[in-house]
Amino acid sequence: MSELIQHLINGIATGTIYALVALGYTMVYGVLKLINFAHGDVMMVGVYMGYATAFALGREARSSLWGVLLIFLVAMAGCALLGLIIERFAYRPLREKPRLTALITAIGISFALSYGFQLDIGFLPGAAPRAFPQIIQPVQWFTLGDPEFPDVVLWNWQVLSLLVAVGMMGGLQFLVYRTRFGRAMRAVSHDHRVAALMGIPTDRVIAVTFMLGSALAAGAGLLYAIKDTSVSPMMGLMVGLKAFVAAVIGGIGNVPGAMVGGLLLGLVEEFVVGYAASTWRDAVAFGFLIIVLLVRPGGLFGRVAAEKV
Amino acid sequence: MRRTAPLLLAVLALLAAGCEKKTRQPAVGEEQKGGAEQPVVREAPGEEDTLLLGEVGSLTGAQATFGVSTRNGIELALEEANAAGGVKGKKLAVRVYDDQGKPEEAAQAVTRLITQDKVLLILGEVASSNSIAMAEKAQPAGVPMITPSSTNVEVTQKGDYIFRVCFTDPFQGYVMAKFAADHLKVKKVAILQDNKSAYSMGLSDVFTEKFQGMGGRITTRESYSQGDTDFRAQLTAIKKTRPEAVYVPGYYSDVGVIARQARELGLMVPLLGGDGWDSEKLFELGGSAIQGSYFSNHYSPDSPEPRVRQFIDRYKKAYGGVPDSMGALGYDAARVAIAALERAESLTGPAIRDAIAQTKDFPGVAGTITLDENRNAVKPAVVLQVEEGKTRFVTTVNP
Structure with missing residues (x-):
């Protein structure tokens, strides 16, 4: 029983990160019908920006509250800018071209980022994995069972990560459904030509959507780096792929769907490894996707949700 | 597009330049990073x-x-x-x-x-x-x-x-099994192996055979894939079996992270490993979590x-x-x-x-x-x- 609780803690921690990254896929798909395969790699770039900021701050400052906020701010702002640039120079010129062209461009950008960052020239970090500094001083908040082999351990940063993730999701939900800009976004997602006729600046809406998605990815990336400590240029590929699966499971284009899909996938993976064989993890994750698509081709929330983002 | 593509790359490079320069500076053990000279x-x-x-x-x-x-x-x-x-x-x-x-x-x-x-x-x-x-x-x-x-x-x-x-691995696996049984005097060992690596799987097999031959018990064998960064599910399953040591015959790039997550989950027993651990990057990736663990190796820099x-x-x-x-x-x-x-x-x-x-x-x-x-x-x-x-x-x- 207590082991189950530990697995739940682990699974939710992984799931929230999938969910946050999945939100970026889903938002971009919502407005552009484009699967932005470079999304995971934008996350990776965000992590390295955070890493650089953490070292610039030094050992003392980076674990203070303001230091952590600054790290998040720099990474998220930097990634927003990166998202803006990618959208402006890679996707916008292809807006009226067949969708496949943009998709292949996205894959190209993904590879350019993940392999480019493996170079060791100038500012590029090189391929070797690095340890992300502990920006949150770990404190055990809760243990269960005998002290030598505690059954359940809960750390402060696990709770903080969850709160940050929920906060980001809540903020996004508010933005999309309660603000003027959110209404514009939803309009663009319904039909961007008609939205343009109604006076909505579609280019700007799409650009801002990209910036938001990328900033969320950077936030998710930092939570991931805090959790798993090892960062490398290839980290974005697998997380990106898993988050994409999560977005499709939830119903791509749907905000709550992405969150539920992410959490579900994180938990499924954790339980497969914990109770069955660890070798099956990826097979089950992708098999789960196939089953969901067989039963509900639109994803879990794909049909019931009338509004897409 | 034909003209904007190089421009895009240039801009990306500039952007990253602005943000990433600091990466190279301080960091523990960073200077040693011999990552990527060009083929010489x-x-x-x-x-x-x-x-x-x-x-x-x-x-x-x-x-x-x-x-x-x-x-x-x-x-x-x-x-x-x-x-x-x-x-x-x-x-x-x-x-x-x-x-x-x-x-x-x-x-x-x-x-x-x-x-x-x-x-x-x-x-x-x-x-x-x-x-x-x-x-x-x-x-x-x-x-x-x-x-x-x-x-x-x-x-x-x-x-x-x-x-x-x-x-060879049969010998290296024997060395660790013998060390665990005779020196550490442990009876119950769990294994966490890298199922993508011939090296890791080979060591794991030999260790299992030899350690059982010496009267020890393998409580469980869990696997990961090279490049994973989350080992908590496996470690939670390992923790449940209450081993006295965990044999992790992997490469330093994964072992450091494994050590950190094991300690985080309250699994404090020593980790054992092979020569794949031998890199100064291990100290950076594993931090204090890897200290006190043992691995078999070809030579000791302490040798007189x-x-x-x-x-x-x-x-x-x-x-x-x-x-x-x-x-x-x-x-x-x-x-x-x-x-x-x-x-x-x-x-x-x-x-x-x-x-x-x-x-x-x-x-x-x-x-x-x-x-x-x-x-x-x-x-x-x-x-x-x-x-x-x-x-x-x-x-x-x-x-």
């Missing part, structure tokens, strides 16, 4: 007066320190040989290709060394999966190959042109033997930093190769092969090397304990 070609002038050797290694990629250390060791041996007049009156040179730690790249590099550069013999790799891929190319071409540090049995089984100057001290001094002078066992074995492999070239009746594949096979009581820095009829070196192993930023010699286990 070191040739003495005058083609006919030069004997060209080939080398393949992971100079970049997740296990970059393996390739870089090995290359340093080989270079050092060649410099010494050249300073002493070379081999048969000719200078030695080595051509190095990077395989990024990938078997398919390693195989390609070997083909290139053989067909294009026409090298006399090939040195490499560290990871067994890569060495196996290389051996499959070198053997049919009749070009002798010496792997400095691949321990999986299968490598030298690829044919009579393939040699190694280190011990004069030839080891001398090697370490030279290595430090040339590259800064204490050589890990990949550096020591690279040095040994190159010296065995050089001695064989000197002995060989002619510089043809079969003659060089026969000369290497005759290697006997060769004084290497990582133990005395005698090649047996299976072209493996038979020599003792050491067990090291991880301390803060360094390792400490614990014991030697003889074959």
